[in-house]
Amino acid sequence: MAKNMLAAVRRTAAVLYPLVLLAIFWEVLSRTGLVSPRLMPSLGAIGTAFVKGVWSGEIIHHASVSLLRALSGFGIAIVAGILLGVFMARIRWFEQLVEPIFSFGYPVPKIALYPVFILILGFGSSSKIALIALECSFPIAVNTYFGIRAVAPRLIWSANNMGADPFRTFFRVLLPAALPSIMSGIRVALPLSLVVVIVTEMIGESVGLGYYISYASASFMYASSYAGVIAVAIMGFVLDRIVIAIRNRLVFWEPKGAAQDSSPSPLEI
Amino acid sequence: MTALRKSVACPARARSTLRGLIGWTLPVLLLVAMQWAAGRHDAPRYVVAPTTIAATIWHLLVSGELYVDTVASGIRSYSGFVLGATFGVFIGLLSAVWRKAEAFFDPLVSTLYPVPKIALLPVIITWLGFGDISKIAVIAVAVFFPTFINTLYGARATPVRLIWAARNMGAKRAYIFWHVVLPAALPQIFTGLRTGLALSFIVLFAAEMVGSHNGLGDLIMRSQDAMRYDWMYAAILAIGLLGFISDRILLAVRRKLLANKYSGEANRG
Numbered sequence: 001m002a003k004n005m006l007a008a009v010r011r012t013a014a015v016l017y018p019l020v021l022l023a024i025f026w027e028v029l030s031r032t033g034l035v036s037p038r039l040m041p042s043l044g045a046i047g048t049a050f051v052k053g054v055w056s057g058e059i060i061h062h063a064s065v066s067l068l069r070a071l072s073g074f075g076i077a078i079v080a081g082i083l084l085g086v087f088m089a090r091i092r093w094f095e096q097l098v099e100p101i102f103s104f105g106y107p108v109p110k111i112a113l114y115p116v117f118i119l120i121l122g123f124g125s126s127s128k129i130a131l132i133a134l135e136c137s138f139p140i141a142v143n144t145y146f147g148i149r150a151v152a153p154r155l156i157w158s159a160n161n162m163g164a165d166p167f168r169t170f171f172r173v174l175l176p177a178a179l180p181s182i183m184s185g186i187r188v189a190l191p192l193s194l195v196v197v198i199v200t201e202m203i204g205e206s207v208g209l210g211y212y213i214s215y216a217s218a219s220f221m222y223a224s225s226y227a228g229v230i231a232v233a234i235m236g237f238v239l240d241r242i243v244i245a246i247r248n249r250l251v252f253w254e255p256k257g258a259a260q261d262s263s264p265s266p267l268e269i
Numbered sequence: 270m271t272a273l274r275k276s277v278a279c280p281a282r283a284r285s286t287l288r289g290l291i292g293w294t295l296p297v298l299l300l301v302a303m304q305w306a307a308g309r310h311d312a313p314r315y316v317v318a319p320t321t322i323a324a325t326i327w328h329l330l331v332s333g334e335l336y337v338d339t340v341a342s343g344i345r346s347y348s349g350f351v352l353g354a355t356f357g358v359f360i361g362l363l364s365a366v367w368r369k370a371e372a373f374f375d376p377l378v379s380t381l382y383p384v385p386k387i388a389l390l391p392v393i394i395t396w397l398g399f400g401d402i403s404k405i406a407v408i409a410v411a412v413f414f415p416t417f418i419n420t421l422y423g424a425r426a427t428p429v430r431l432i433w434a435a436r437n438m439g440a441k442r443a444y445i446f447w448h449v450v451l452p453a454a455l456p457q458i459f460t461g462l463r464t465g466l467a468l469s470f471i472v473l474f475a476a477e478m479v480g481s482h483n484g485l486g487d488l489i490m491r492s493q494d495a496m497r498y499d500w501m502y503a504a505i506l507a508i509g510l511l512g513f514i515s516d517r518i519l520l521a522v523r524r525k526l527l528a529n530k531y532s533g534e535a536n537r538g
Contacts, residue, residue: 097292112505195385
């Protein structure tokens with residue numbers, strides 16, 4: 001027991017020490033005035049700004065707006081991406097219909113369409129959510145497609161042979177077999193949703209963490225700006241851990257190690 | 270049986286033409302719908318007829334106006350990409366062969382990987398100004414992470430018996446690195462580069478929209494402000510094309526480098 005705890009402490013220390021080193025480096029640069037403290041506020045100042053922002057509810061407010069947008073778009077992308085991927089993998093004419101969109105559209109930066117989305121849906125949340133959904137559904141759909149295509153035909157045949165209807169075959173055979181691949185698509189899409197929400201909030205908005213960061217740095221409140229960056233970092237980190245936890249629960253039969261390394265899945269078209 | 274019957278009834282050649290035609294349906298439908306909608310009197314101003322857009326693109330190409338912004342964007346994104354990719358591959362390989370580097374970089378990068386680096390954009394702008402350098406720096410930071418992680422995991426996944434075999438036959442460390450570890454890691458390095466390339470265009474676009482005096486992202490903003498929506502669509506097409514062509518170049522390089530060695534992997538690109 002004690003041994004386990006010691007090992008856990010050692011593991012945590014091994015993960016934390018590079019961060020601590022960086023923090024010390026930062027603090028030295030800031031304190032000695034090698035870099036202007038206005039550009040590099042001391043960690044204490046950043047921490048104070050962060051606590052103040054959270055305490056006054058300002059950061060919480062902006063973060064909750066960003067989070068809601070990111071998760072709404074992400075949720076739509078999960079549903080749409082899985083459905084598209086499944087239809088592409090199982091229906092021949094549908095695959096032929098949308099395949100060019102995916103092979104040509106995949107490398108295109110979808111975010112360039114943001115101005116068009118603004119024109120159609122306005123400046124508010126809906127244009128951002130729509131763009132997030134568009135950007136994130138690509139990796140999810142492509143991963144789902146390859147996941148379903150890779151299901152061994154004999155599994156489907158045996159299910160059919162034992163009298164499973166298409167519905168049951170889908171939920172009991174295809175979906176579980178493709179789940180690892182679907183989950184890695186979801187994991188690729190998650191950071192994308194955050195990137196898109198922050199970017200779109202920086203461009204034209206009056207709420208959200210992207211706005212908060214760019215507003216603070218434009219008004220020379222650099223400590224607050226870094227506090228916003230920290231809030232984004234915490235959000236990204238926690239969401240990623242949640243996705244990994246869900247993945248390990250859903251795909252319990254695959255080794256955990258595969259999920260815990262941060263390597264994004266190979267996306268090939 | 271059905272597959273056989275189909276191939277007899279509908280020879281492969283005819284089928285692939287048909288397949289190509291079906292793939293054109295959705296894009297053509299969209300263009301026709303836009304053309305039709307633009308002709309209506311109650312159409313919003315942002316609905317521009319594709320023929321008008323084509324005429325604008327032709328005009329911009331002939332006058333060379335589009336060229337200036339495309340080159341500005343291209344230089345930024347490629348410099349940032351090359352910089353970030355070089356660091357990513359180099360430090361990734363270093364971490365793969367040197368345990369101390371790995372102990373430092375791996376936890377750091379894994380922790381920061383899900384954090385959207387674009388949140389640093391306003392901060393980096395205050396550090397480095399509104400010029401090209403700040404944009405190149407943000408792009409490089411964004412590209413570094415996926416490249417590093419994929420390089421490290423790719424190199425780490427080198428089958429250990431290959432290394433044993435090489436060592437057994439008297440290969441030196443350097444030889445093993447260049448001829449065993451690096452080739453084994455290459456497919457995944459390219460996966461990381463591809464993810465990084467896609468990210469670089471998102472970041473480029475965001476950086477140019479937030480603060481820039483030229484480049485395609487800025488052109489989109491300028492034409493939106495001036496209500497020249499035909500220009501806006503031209504710029505969106507240009508940025509999409511830039512992303513698409515860059516991806517194809519990367520895939521071509523990858524095919525060239527990986528040809529014959531990993532036929533199964535390389536041919537998928």
